[in-house]
Amino acid sequence: MSRFGIEEEFLFLDEHSLVPVALASGTRERITRLRTGGEVTTEYLTSQIECLTEPVATAVDAEAQLMHLRGLIGWHAREQHAIAAGSGTPFATTRSSTVSPSPHYDEVAEQLGHLTRDHEVNGLHVHVEVADDEGRVRALDRVRGWLPVLLALTGNSPFVNGRDSAFASWRSILIRRLPSSWAPPRFRDYDEYRAGVQRLVDVGALADAASLSWSARISDRYPTVEVRVFDAQLTAEDAVFAALLSRAIVLTDDQPLADIGVDGIDASLWTAARRGMGARLIDPTTGEVEDAWTVADRMRASIAPALRELGDEDRVREGFERLRTLGTGADRQRRAVHDGGAPALAELLRAGTPAPFPASTPAAPRVPAPKP
Template sequence: MTRFGVEEEYFFLDPDSLAPTASALRAKRVLTDAGHPGAFTSEFLTCQLEYATSPLRTVDEARAQLTAARMAAAEFAAGEDCVLGAVSTPFGTGDAHVSPSTRYREVARWLADIAGGHHVCGCHVHVEIEDPEARVRALNRLRPWLPVLLTLAGNSPFWHSRITGFRSWRTVMMRRLPTMGCPPMFRDHAHYRRHLDQLMRLRASPDAASLAWAARLSDRFPTVEVRVFDTQLDPDDALLLAALVRAILVAEDLAVLPLDTDLIDATLWMAAREGLNAALIDPVTGESSSARMLIQDLLLLLQPHLEEAGDDEFVLDRMAFLRADGTGADRQLAALRAGGVPGLAALLGGRTGHSSHAA
């Protein structure tokens, strides 16, 4: 069974304002010393913490690691009188302090004034594909499905204590970077490497790790790294995305059209804006369709691959949950409308440390 891994970035938030607070440096040391599977690392800002699972084969294994990591990080946050925010943009506003590392200082210089407000967290899914040429084919196959996947993943509806009108404001924030959105089509692995090398010579990306496409080939591992997702409110939201991504990337029989990059980027914007209500392009026919219809079509196309991985029942259960309760953005908006900022803080405190899926 093909291995995969999940990386999640979290905010430490003030419990009253839900503004970011600088607690991550000590968190990384404390949580690393606790010896959890996977790895806790610092992120770009001192209010951010990253956790990456080990390479895993099953959703149940991943759930165990993600849930334990979130529980440990949430417990640390509570001891610091703050809340662990599994969201992609914070509700409140705070100053941005860059984490003290040589690389992050260089990235901050490159970002210039963007660095001062780059409060964004994401969820990245790695899928292991050993052959470099197969990785490129898988990346090309994934491209037109990125907007469909993003409709499931919006979890950043707020910015500066306001409702933005977007399900994924993080997607809008990421558009400020030169290598944003959908990657181009690549003929082969050599073409990919030449393209990447040229971008770095132009300083459109200071290094391979800063390449901001919604999906790319990992520079460190033999994986396709899918970066289009917001950090997810619940671990099972992240696992749903991981299961779907793995199925797409291994499905060599999945035929798609070579849609133009600007068309995919336009529908990524619509997916970030409208979520499950977005109008998108069908990757198979090229016709306009609804996100909800395309999700159903994707599940039918992927059914044999989901069954082979043992993910079919989980995916159907979690999709039923999303249809009933909405995405993370929908749930955040409902919590704010029902209970104000205290209600939103209660939702975050209740969701970061456990999964709603009955294992």
């Protein structure tokens, strides 16, 4: 059974204003030293942190690790009167986040210039194990056409500067400003893929292959295809749902897909970012324009044999039912703000990274006992 791994990014937000806040001194170091059932690492900004599962074979193992990691960072956030938010963008911002100390991040920040000020974005990345180089190129080509519907299903960044952006995934729009973003081109073989990436480095668009921002790519570190189109998700359950879809698509090697081209995929990615599951998308099985739910149902039918073989069919069905009932993350965030404003949104975000222990509180000052 092909294994997969999940990388989740989180922003630490002030629990009242919901603006990004840097972790307290020493907190990042304490968390990132832990190696129990996954890993926590630093991210681009000092207000960010990333959780990574170990390679797993089942949804149960993936969700258990994510819940453990989310609880860990949720506890540290609560200690600082903050929320570790599983959202593609913060509700509001002061644009004061700073870049984490790292030679690599320094190089990225120099490359991005002023873009860094607005780059408070969180993603969900899914690595799917594929044994050989050429197999990874073929799998990348299979993923390309489904990227828009995957984004539509998982859009979770509706707010910018304390206002509704009118987009389901504002994060995707911010990512679009980066070089080598959104849909990758089609490659004939692994040599052509490597040459294409190296050309982007040579022209100065990328510092290195690790900075590649395509919505799906071949990992430079692991023998995996990495699906990166997703916003960070509200819950571990939502993240695992995205991962199971990714694995099944990567492993379904007999899909008869139309070549709708980079422009067609990017146009559909834009409409998915704008309207979520209300979008019109190009169906990669036919090349025709359909509503997002129709494309999602065809995707599910196309990967059904792989889902059955992997034992994921029931969980994916439940994921679709949950989406039809509750909506996407963007829908849920909007509903929270409509019903109860920023405090209700804070509770929604906090519920995704529940602290397993009560937050410590400062000791009450000692009052001397009265003298007899």
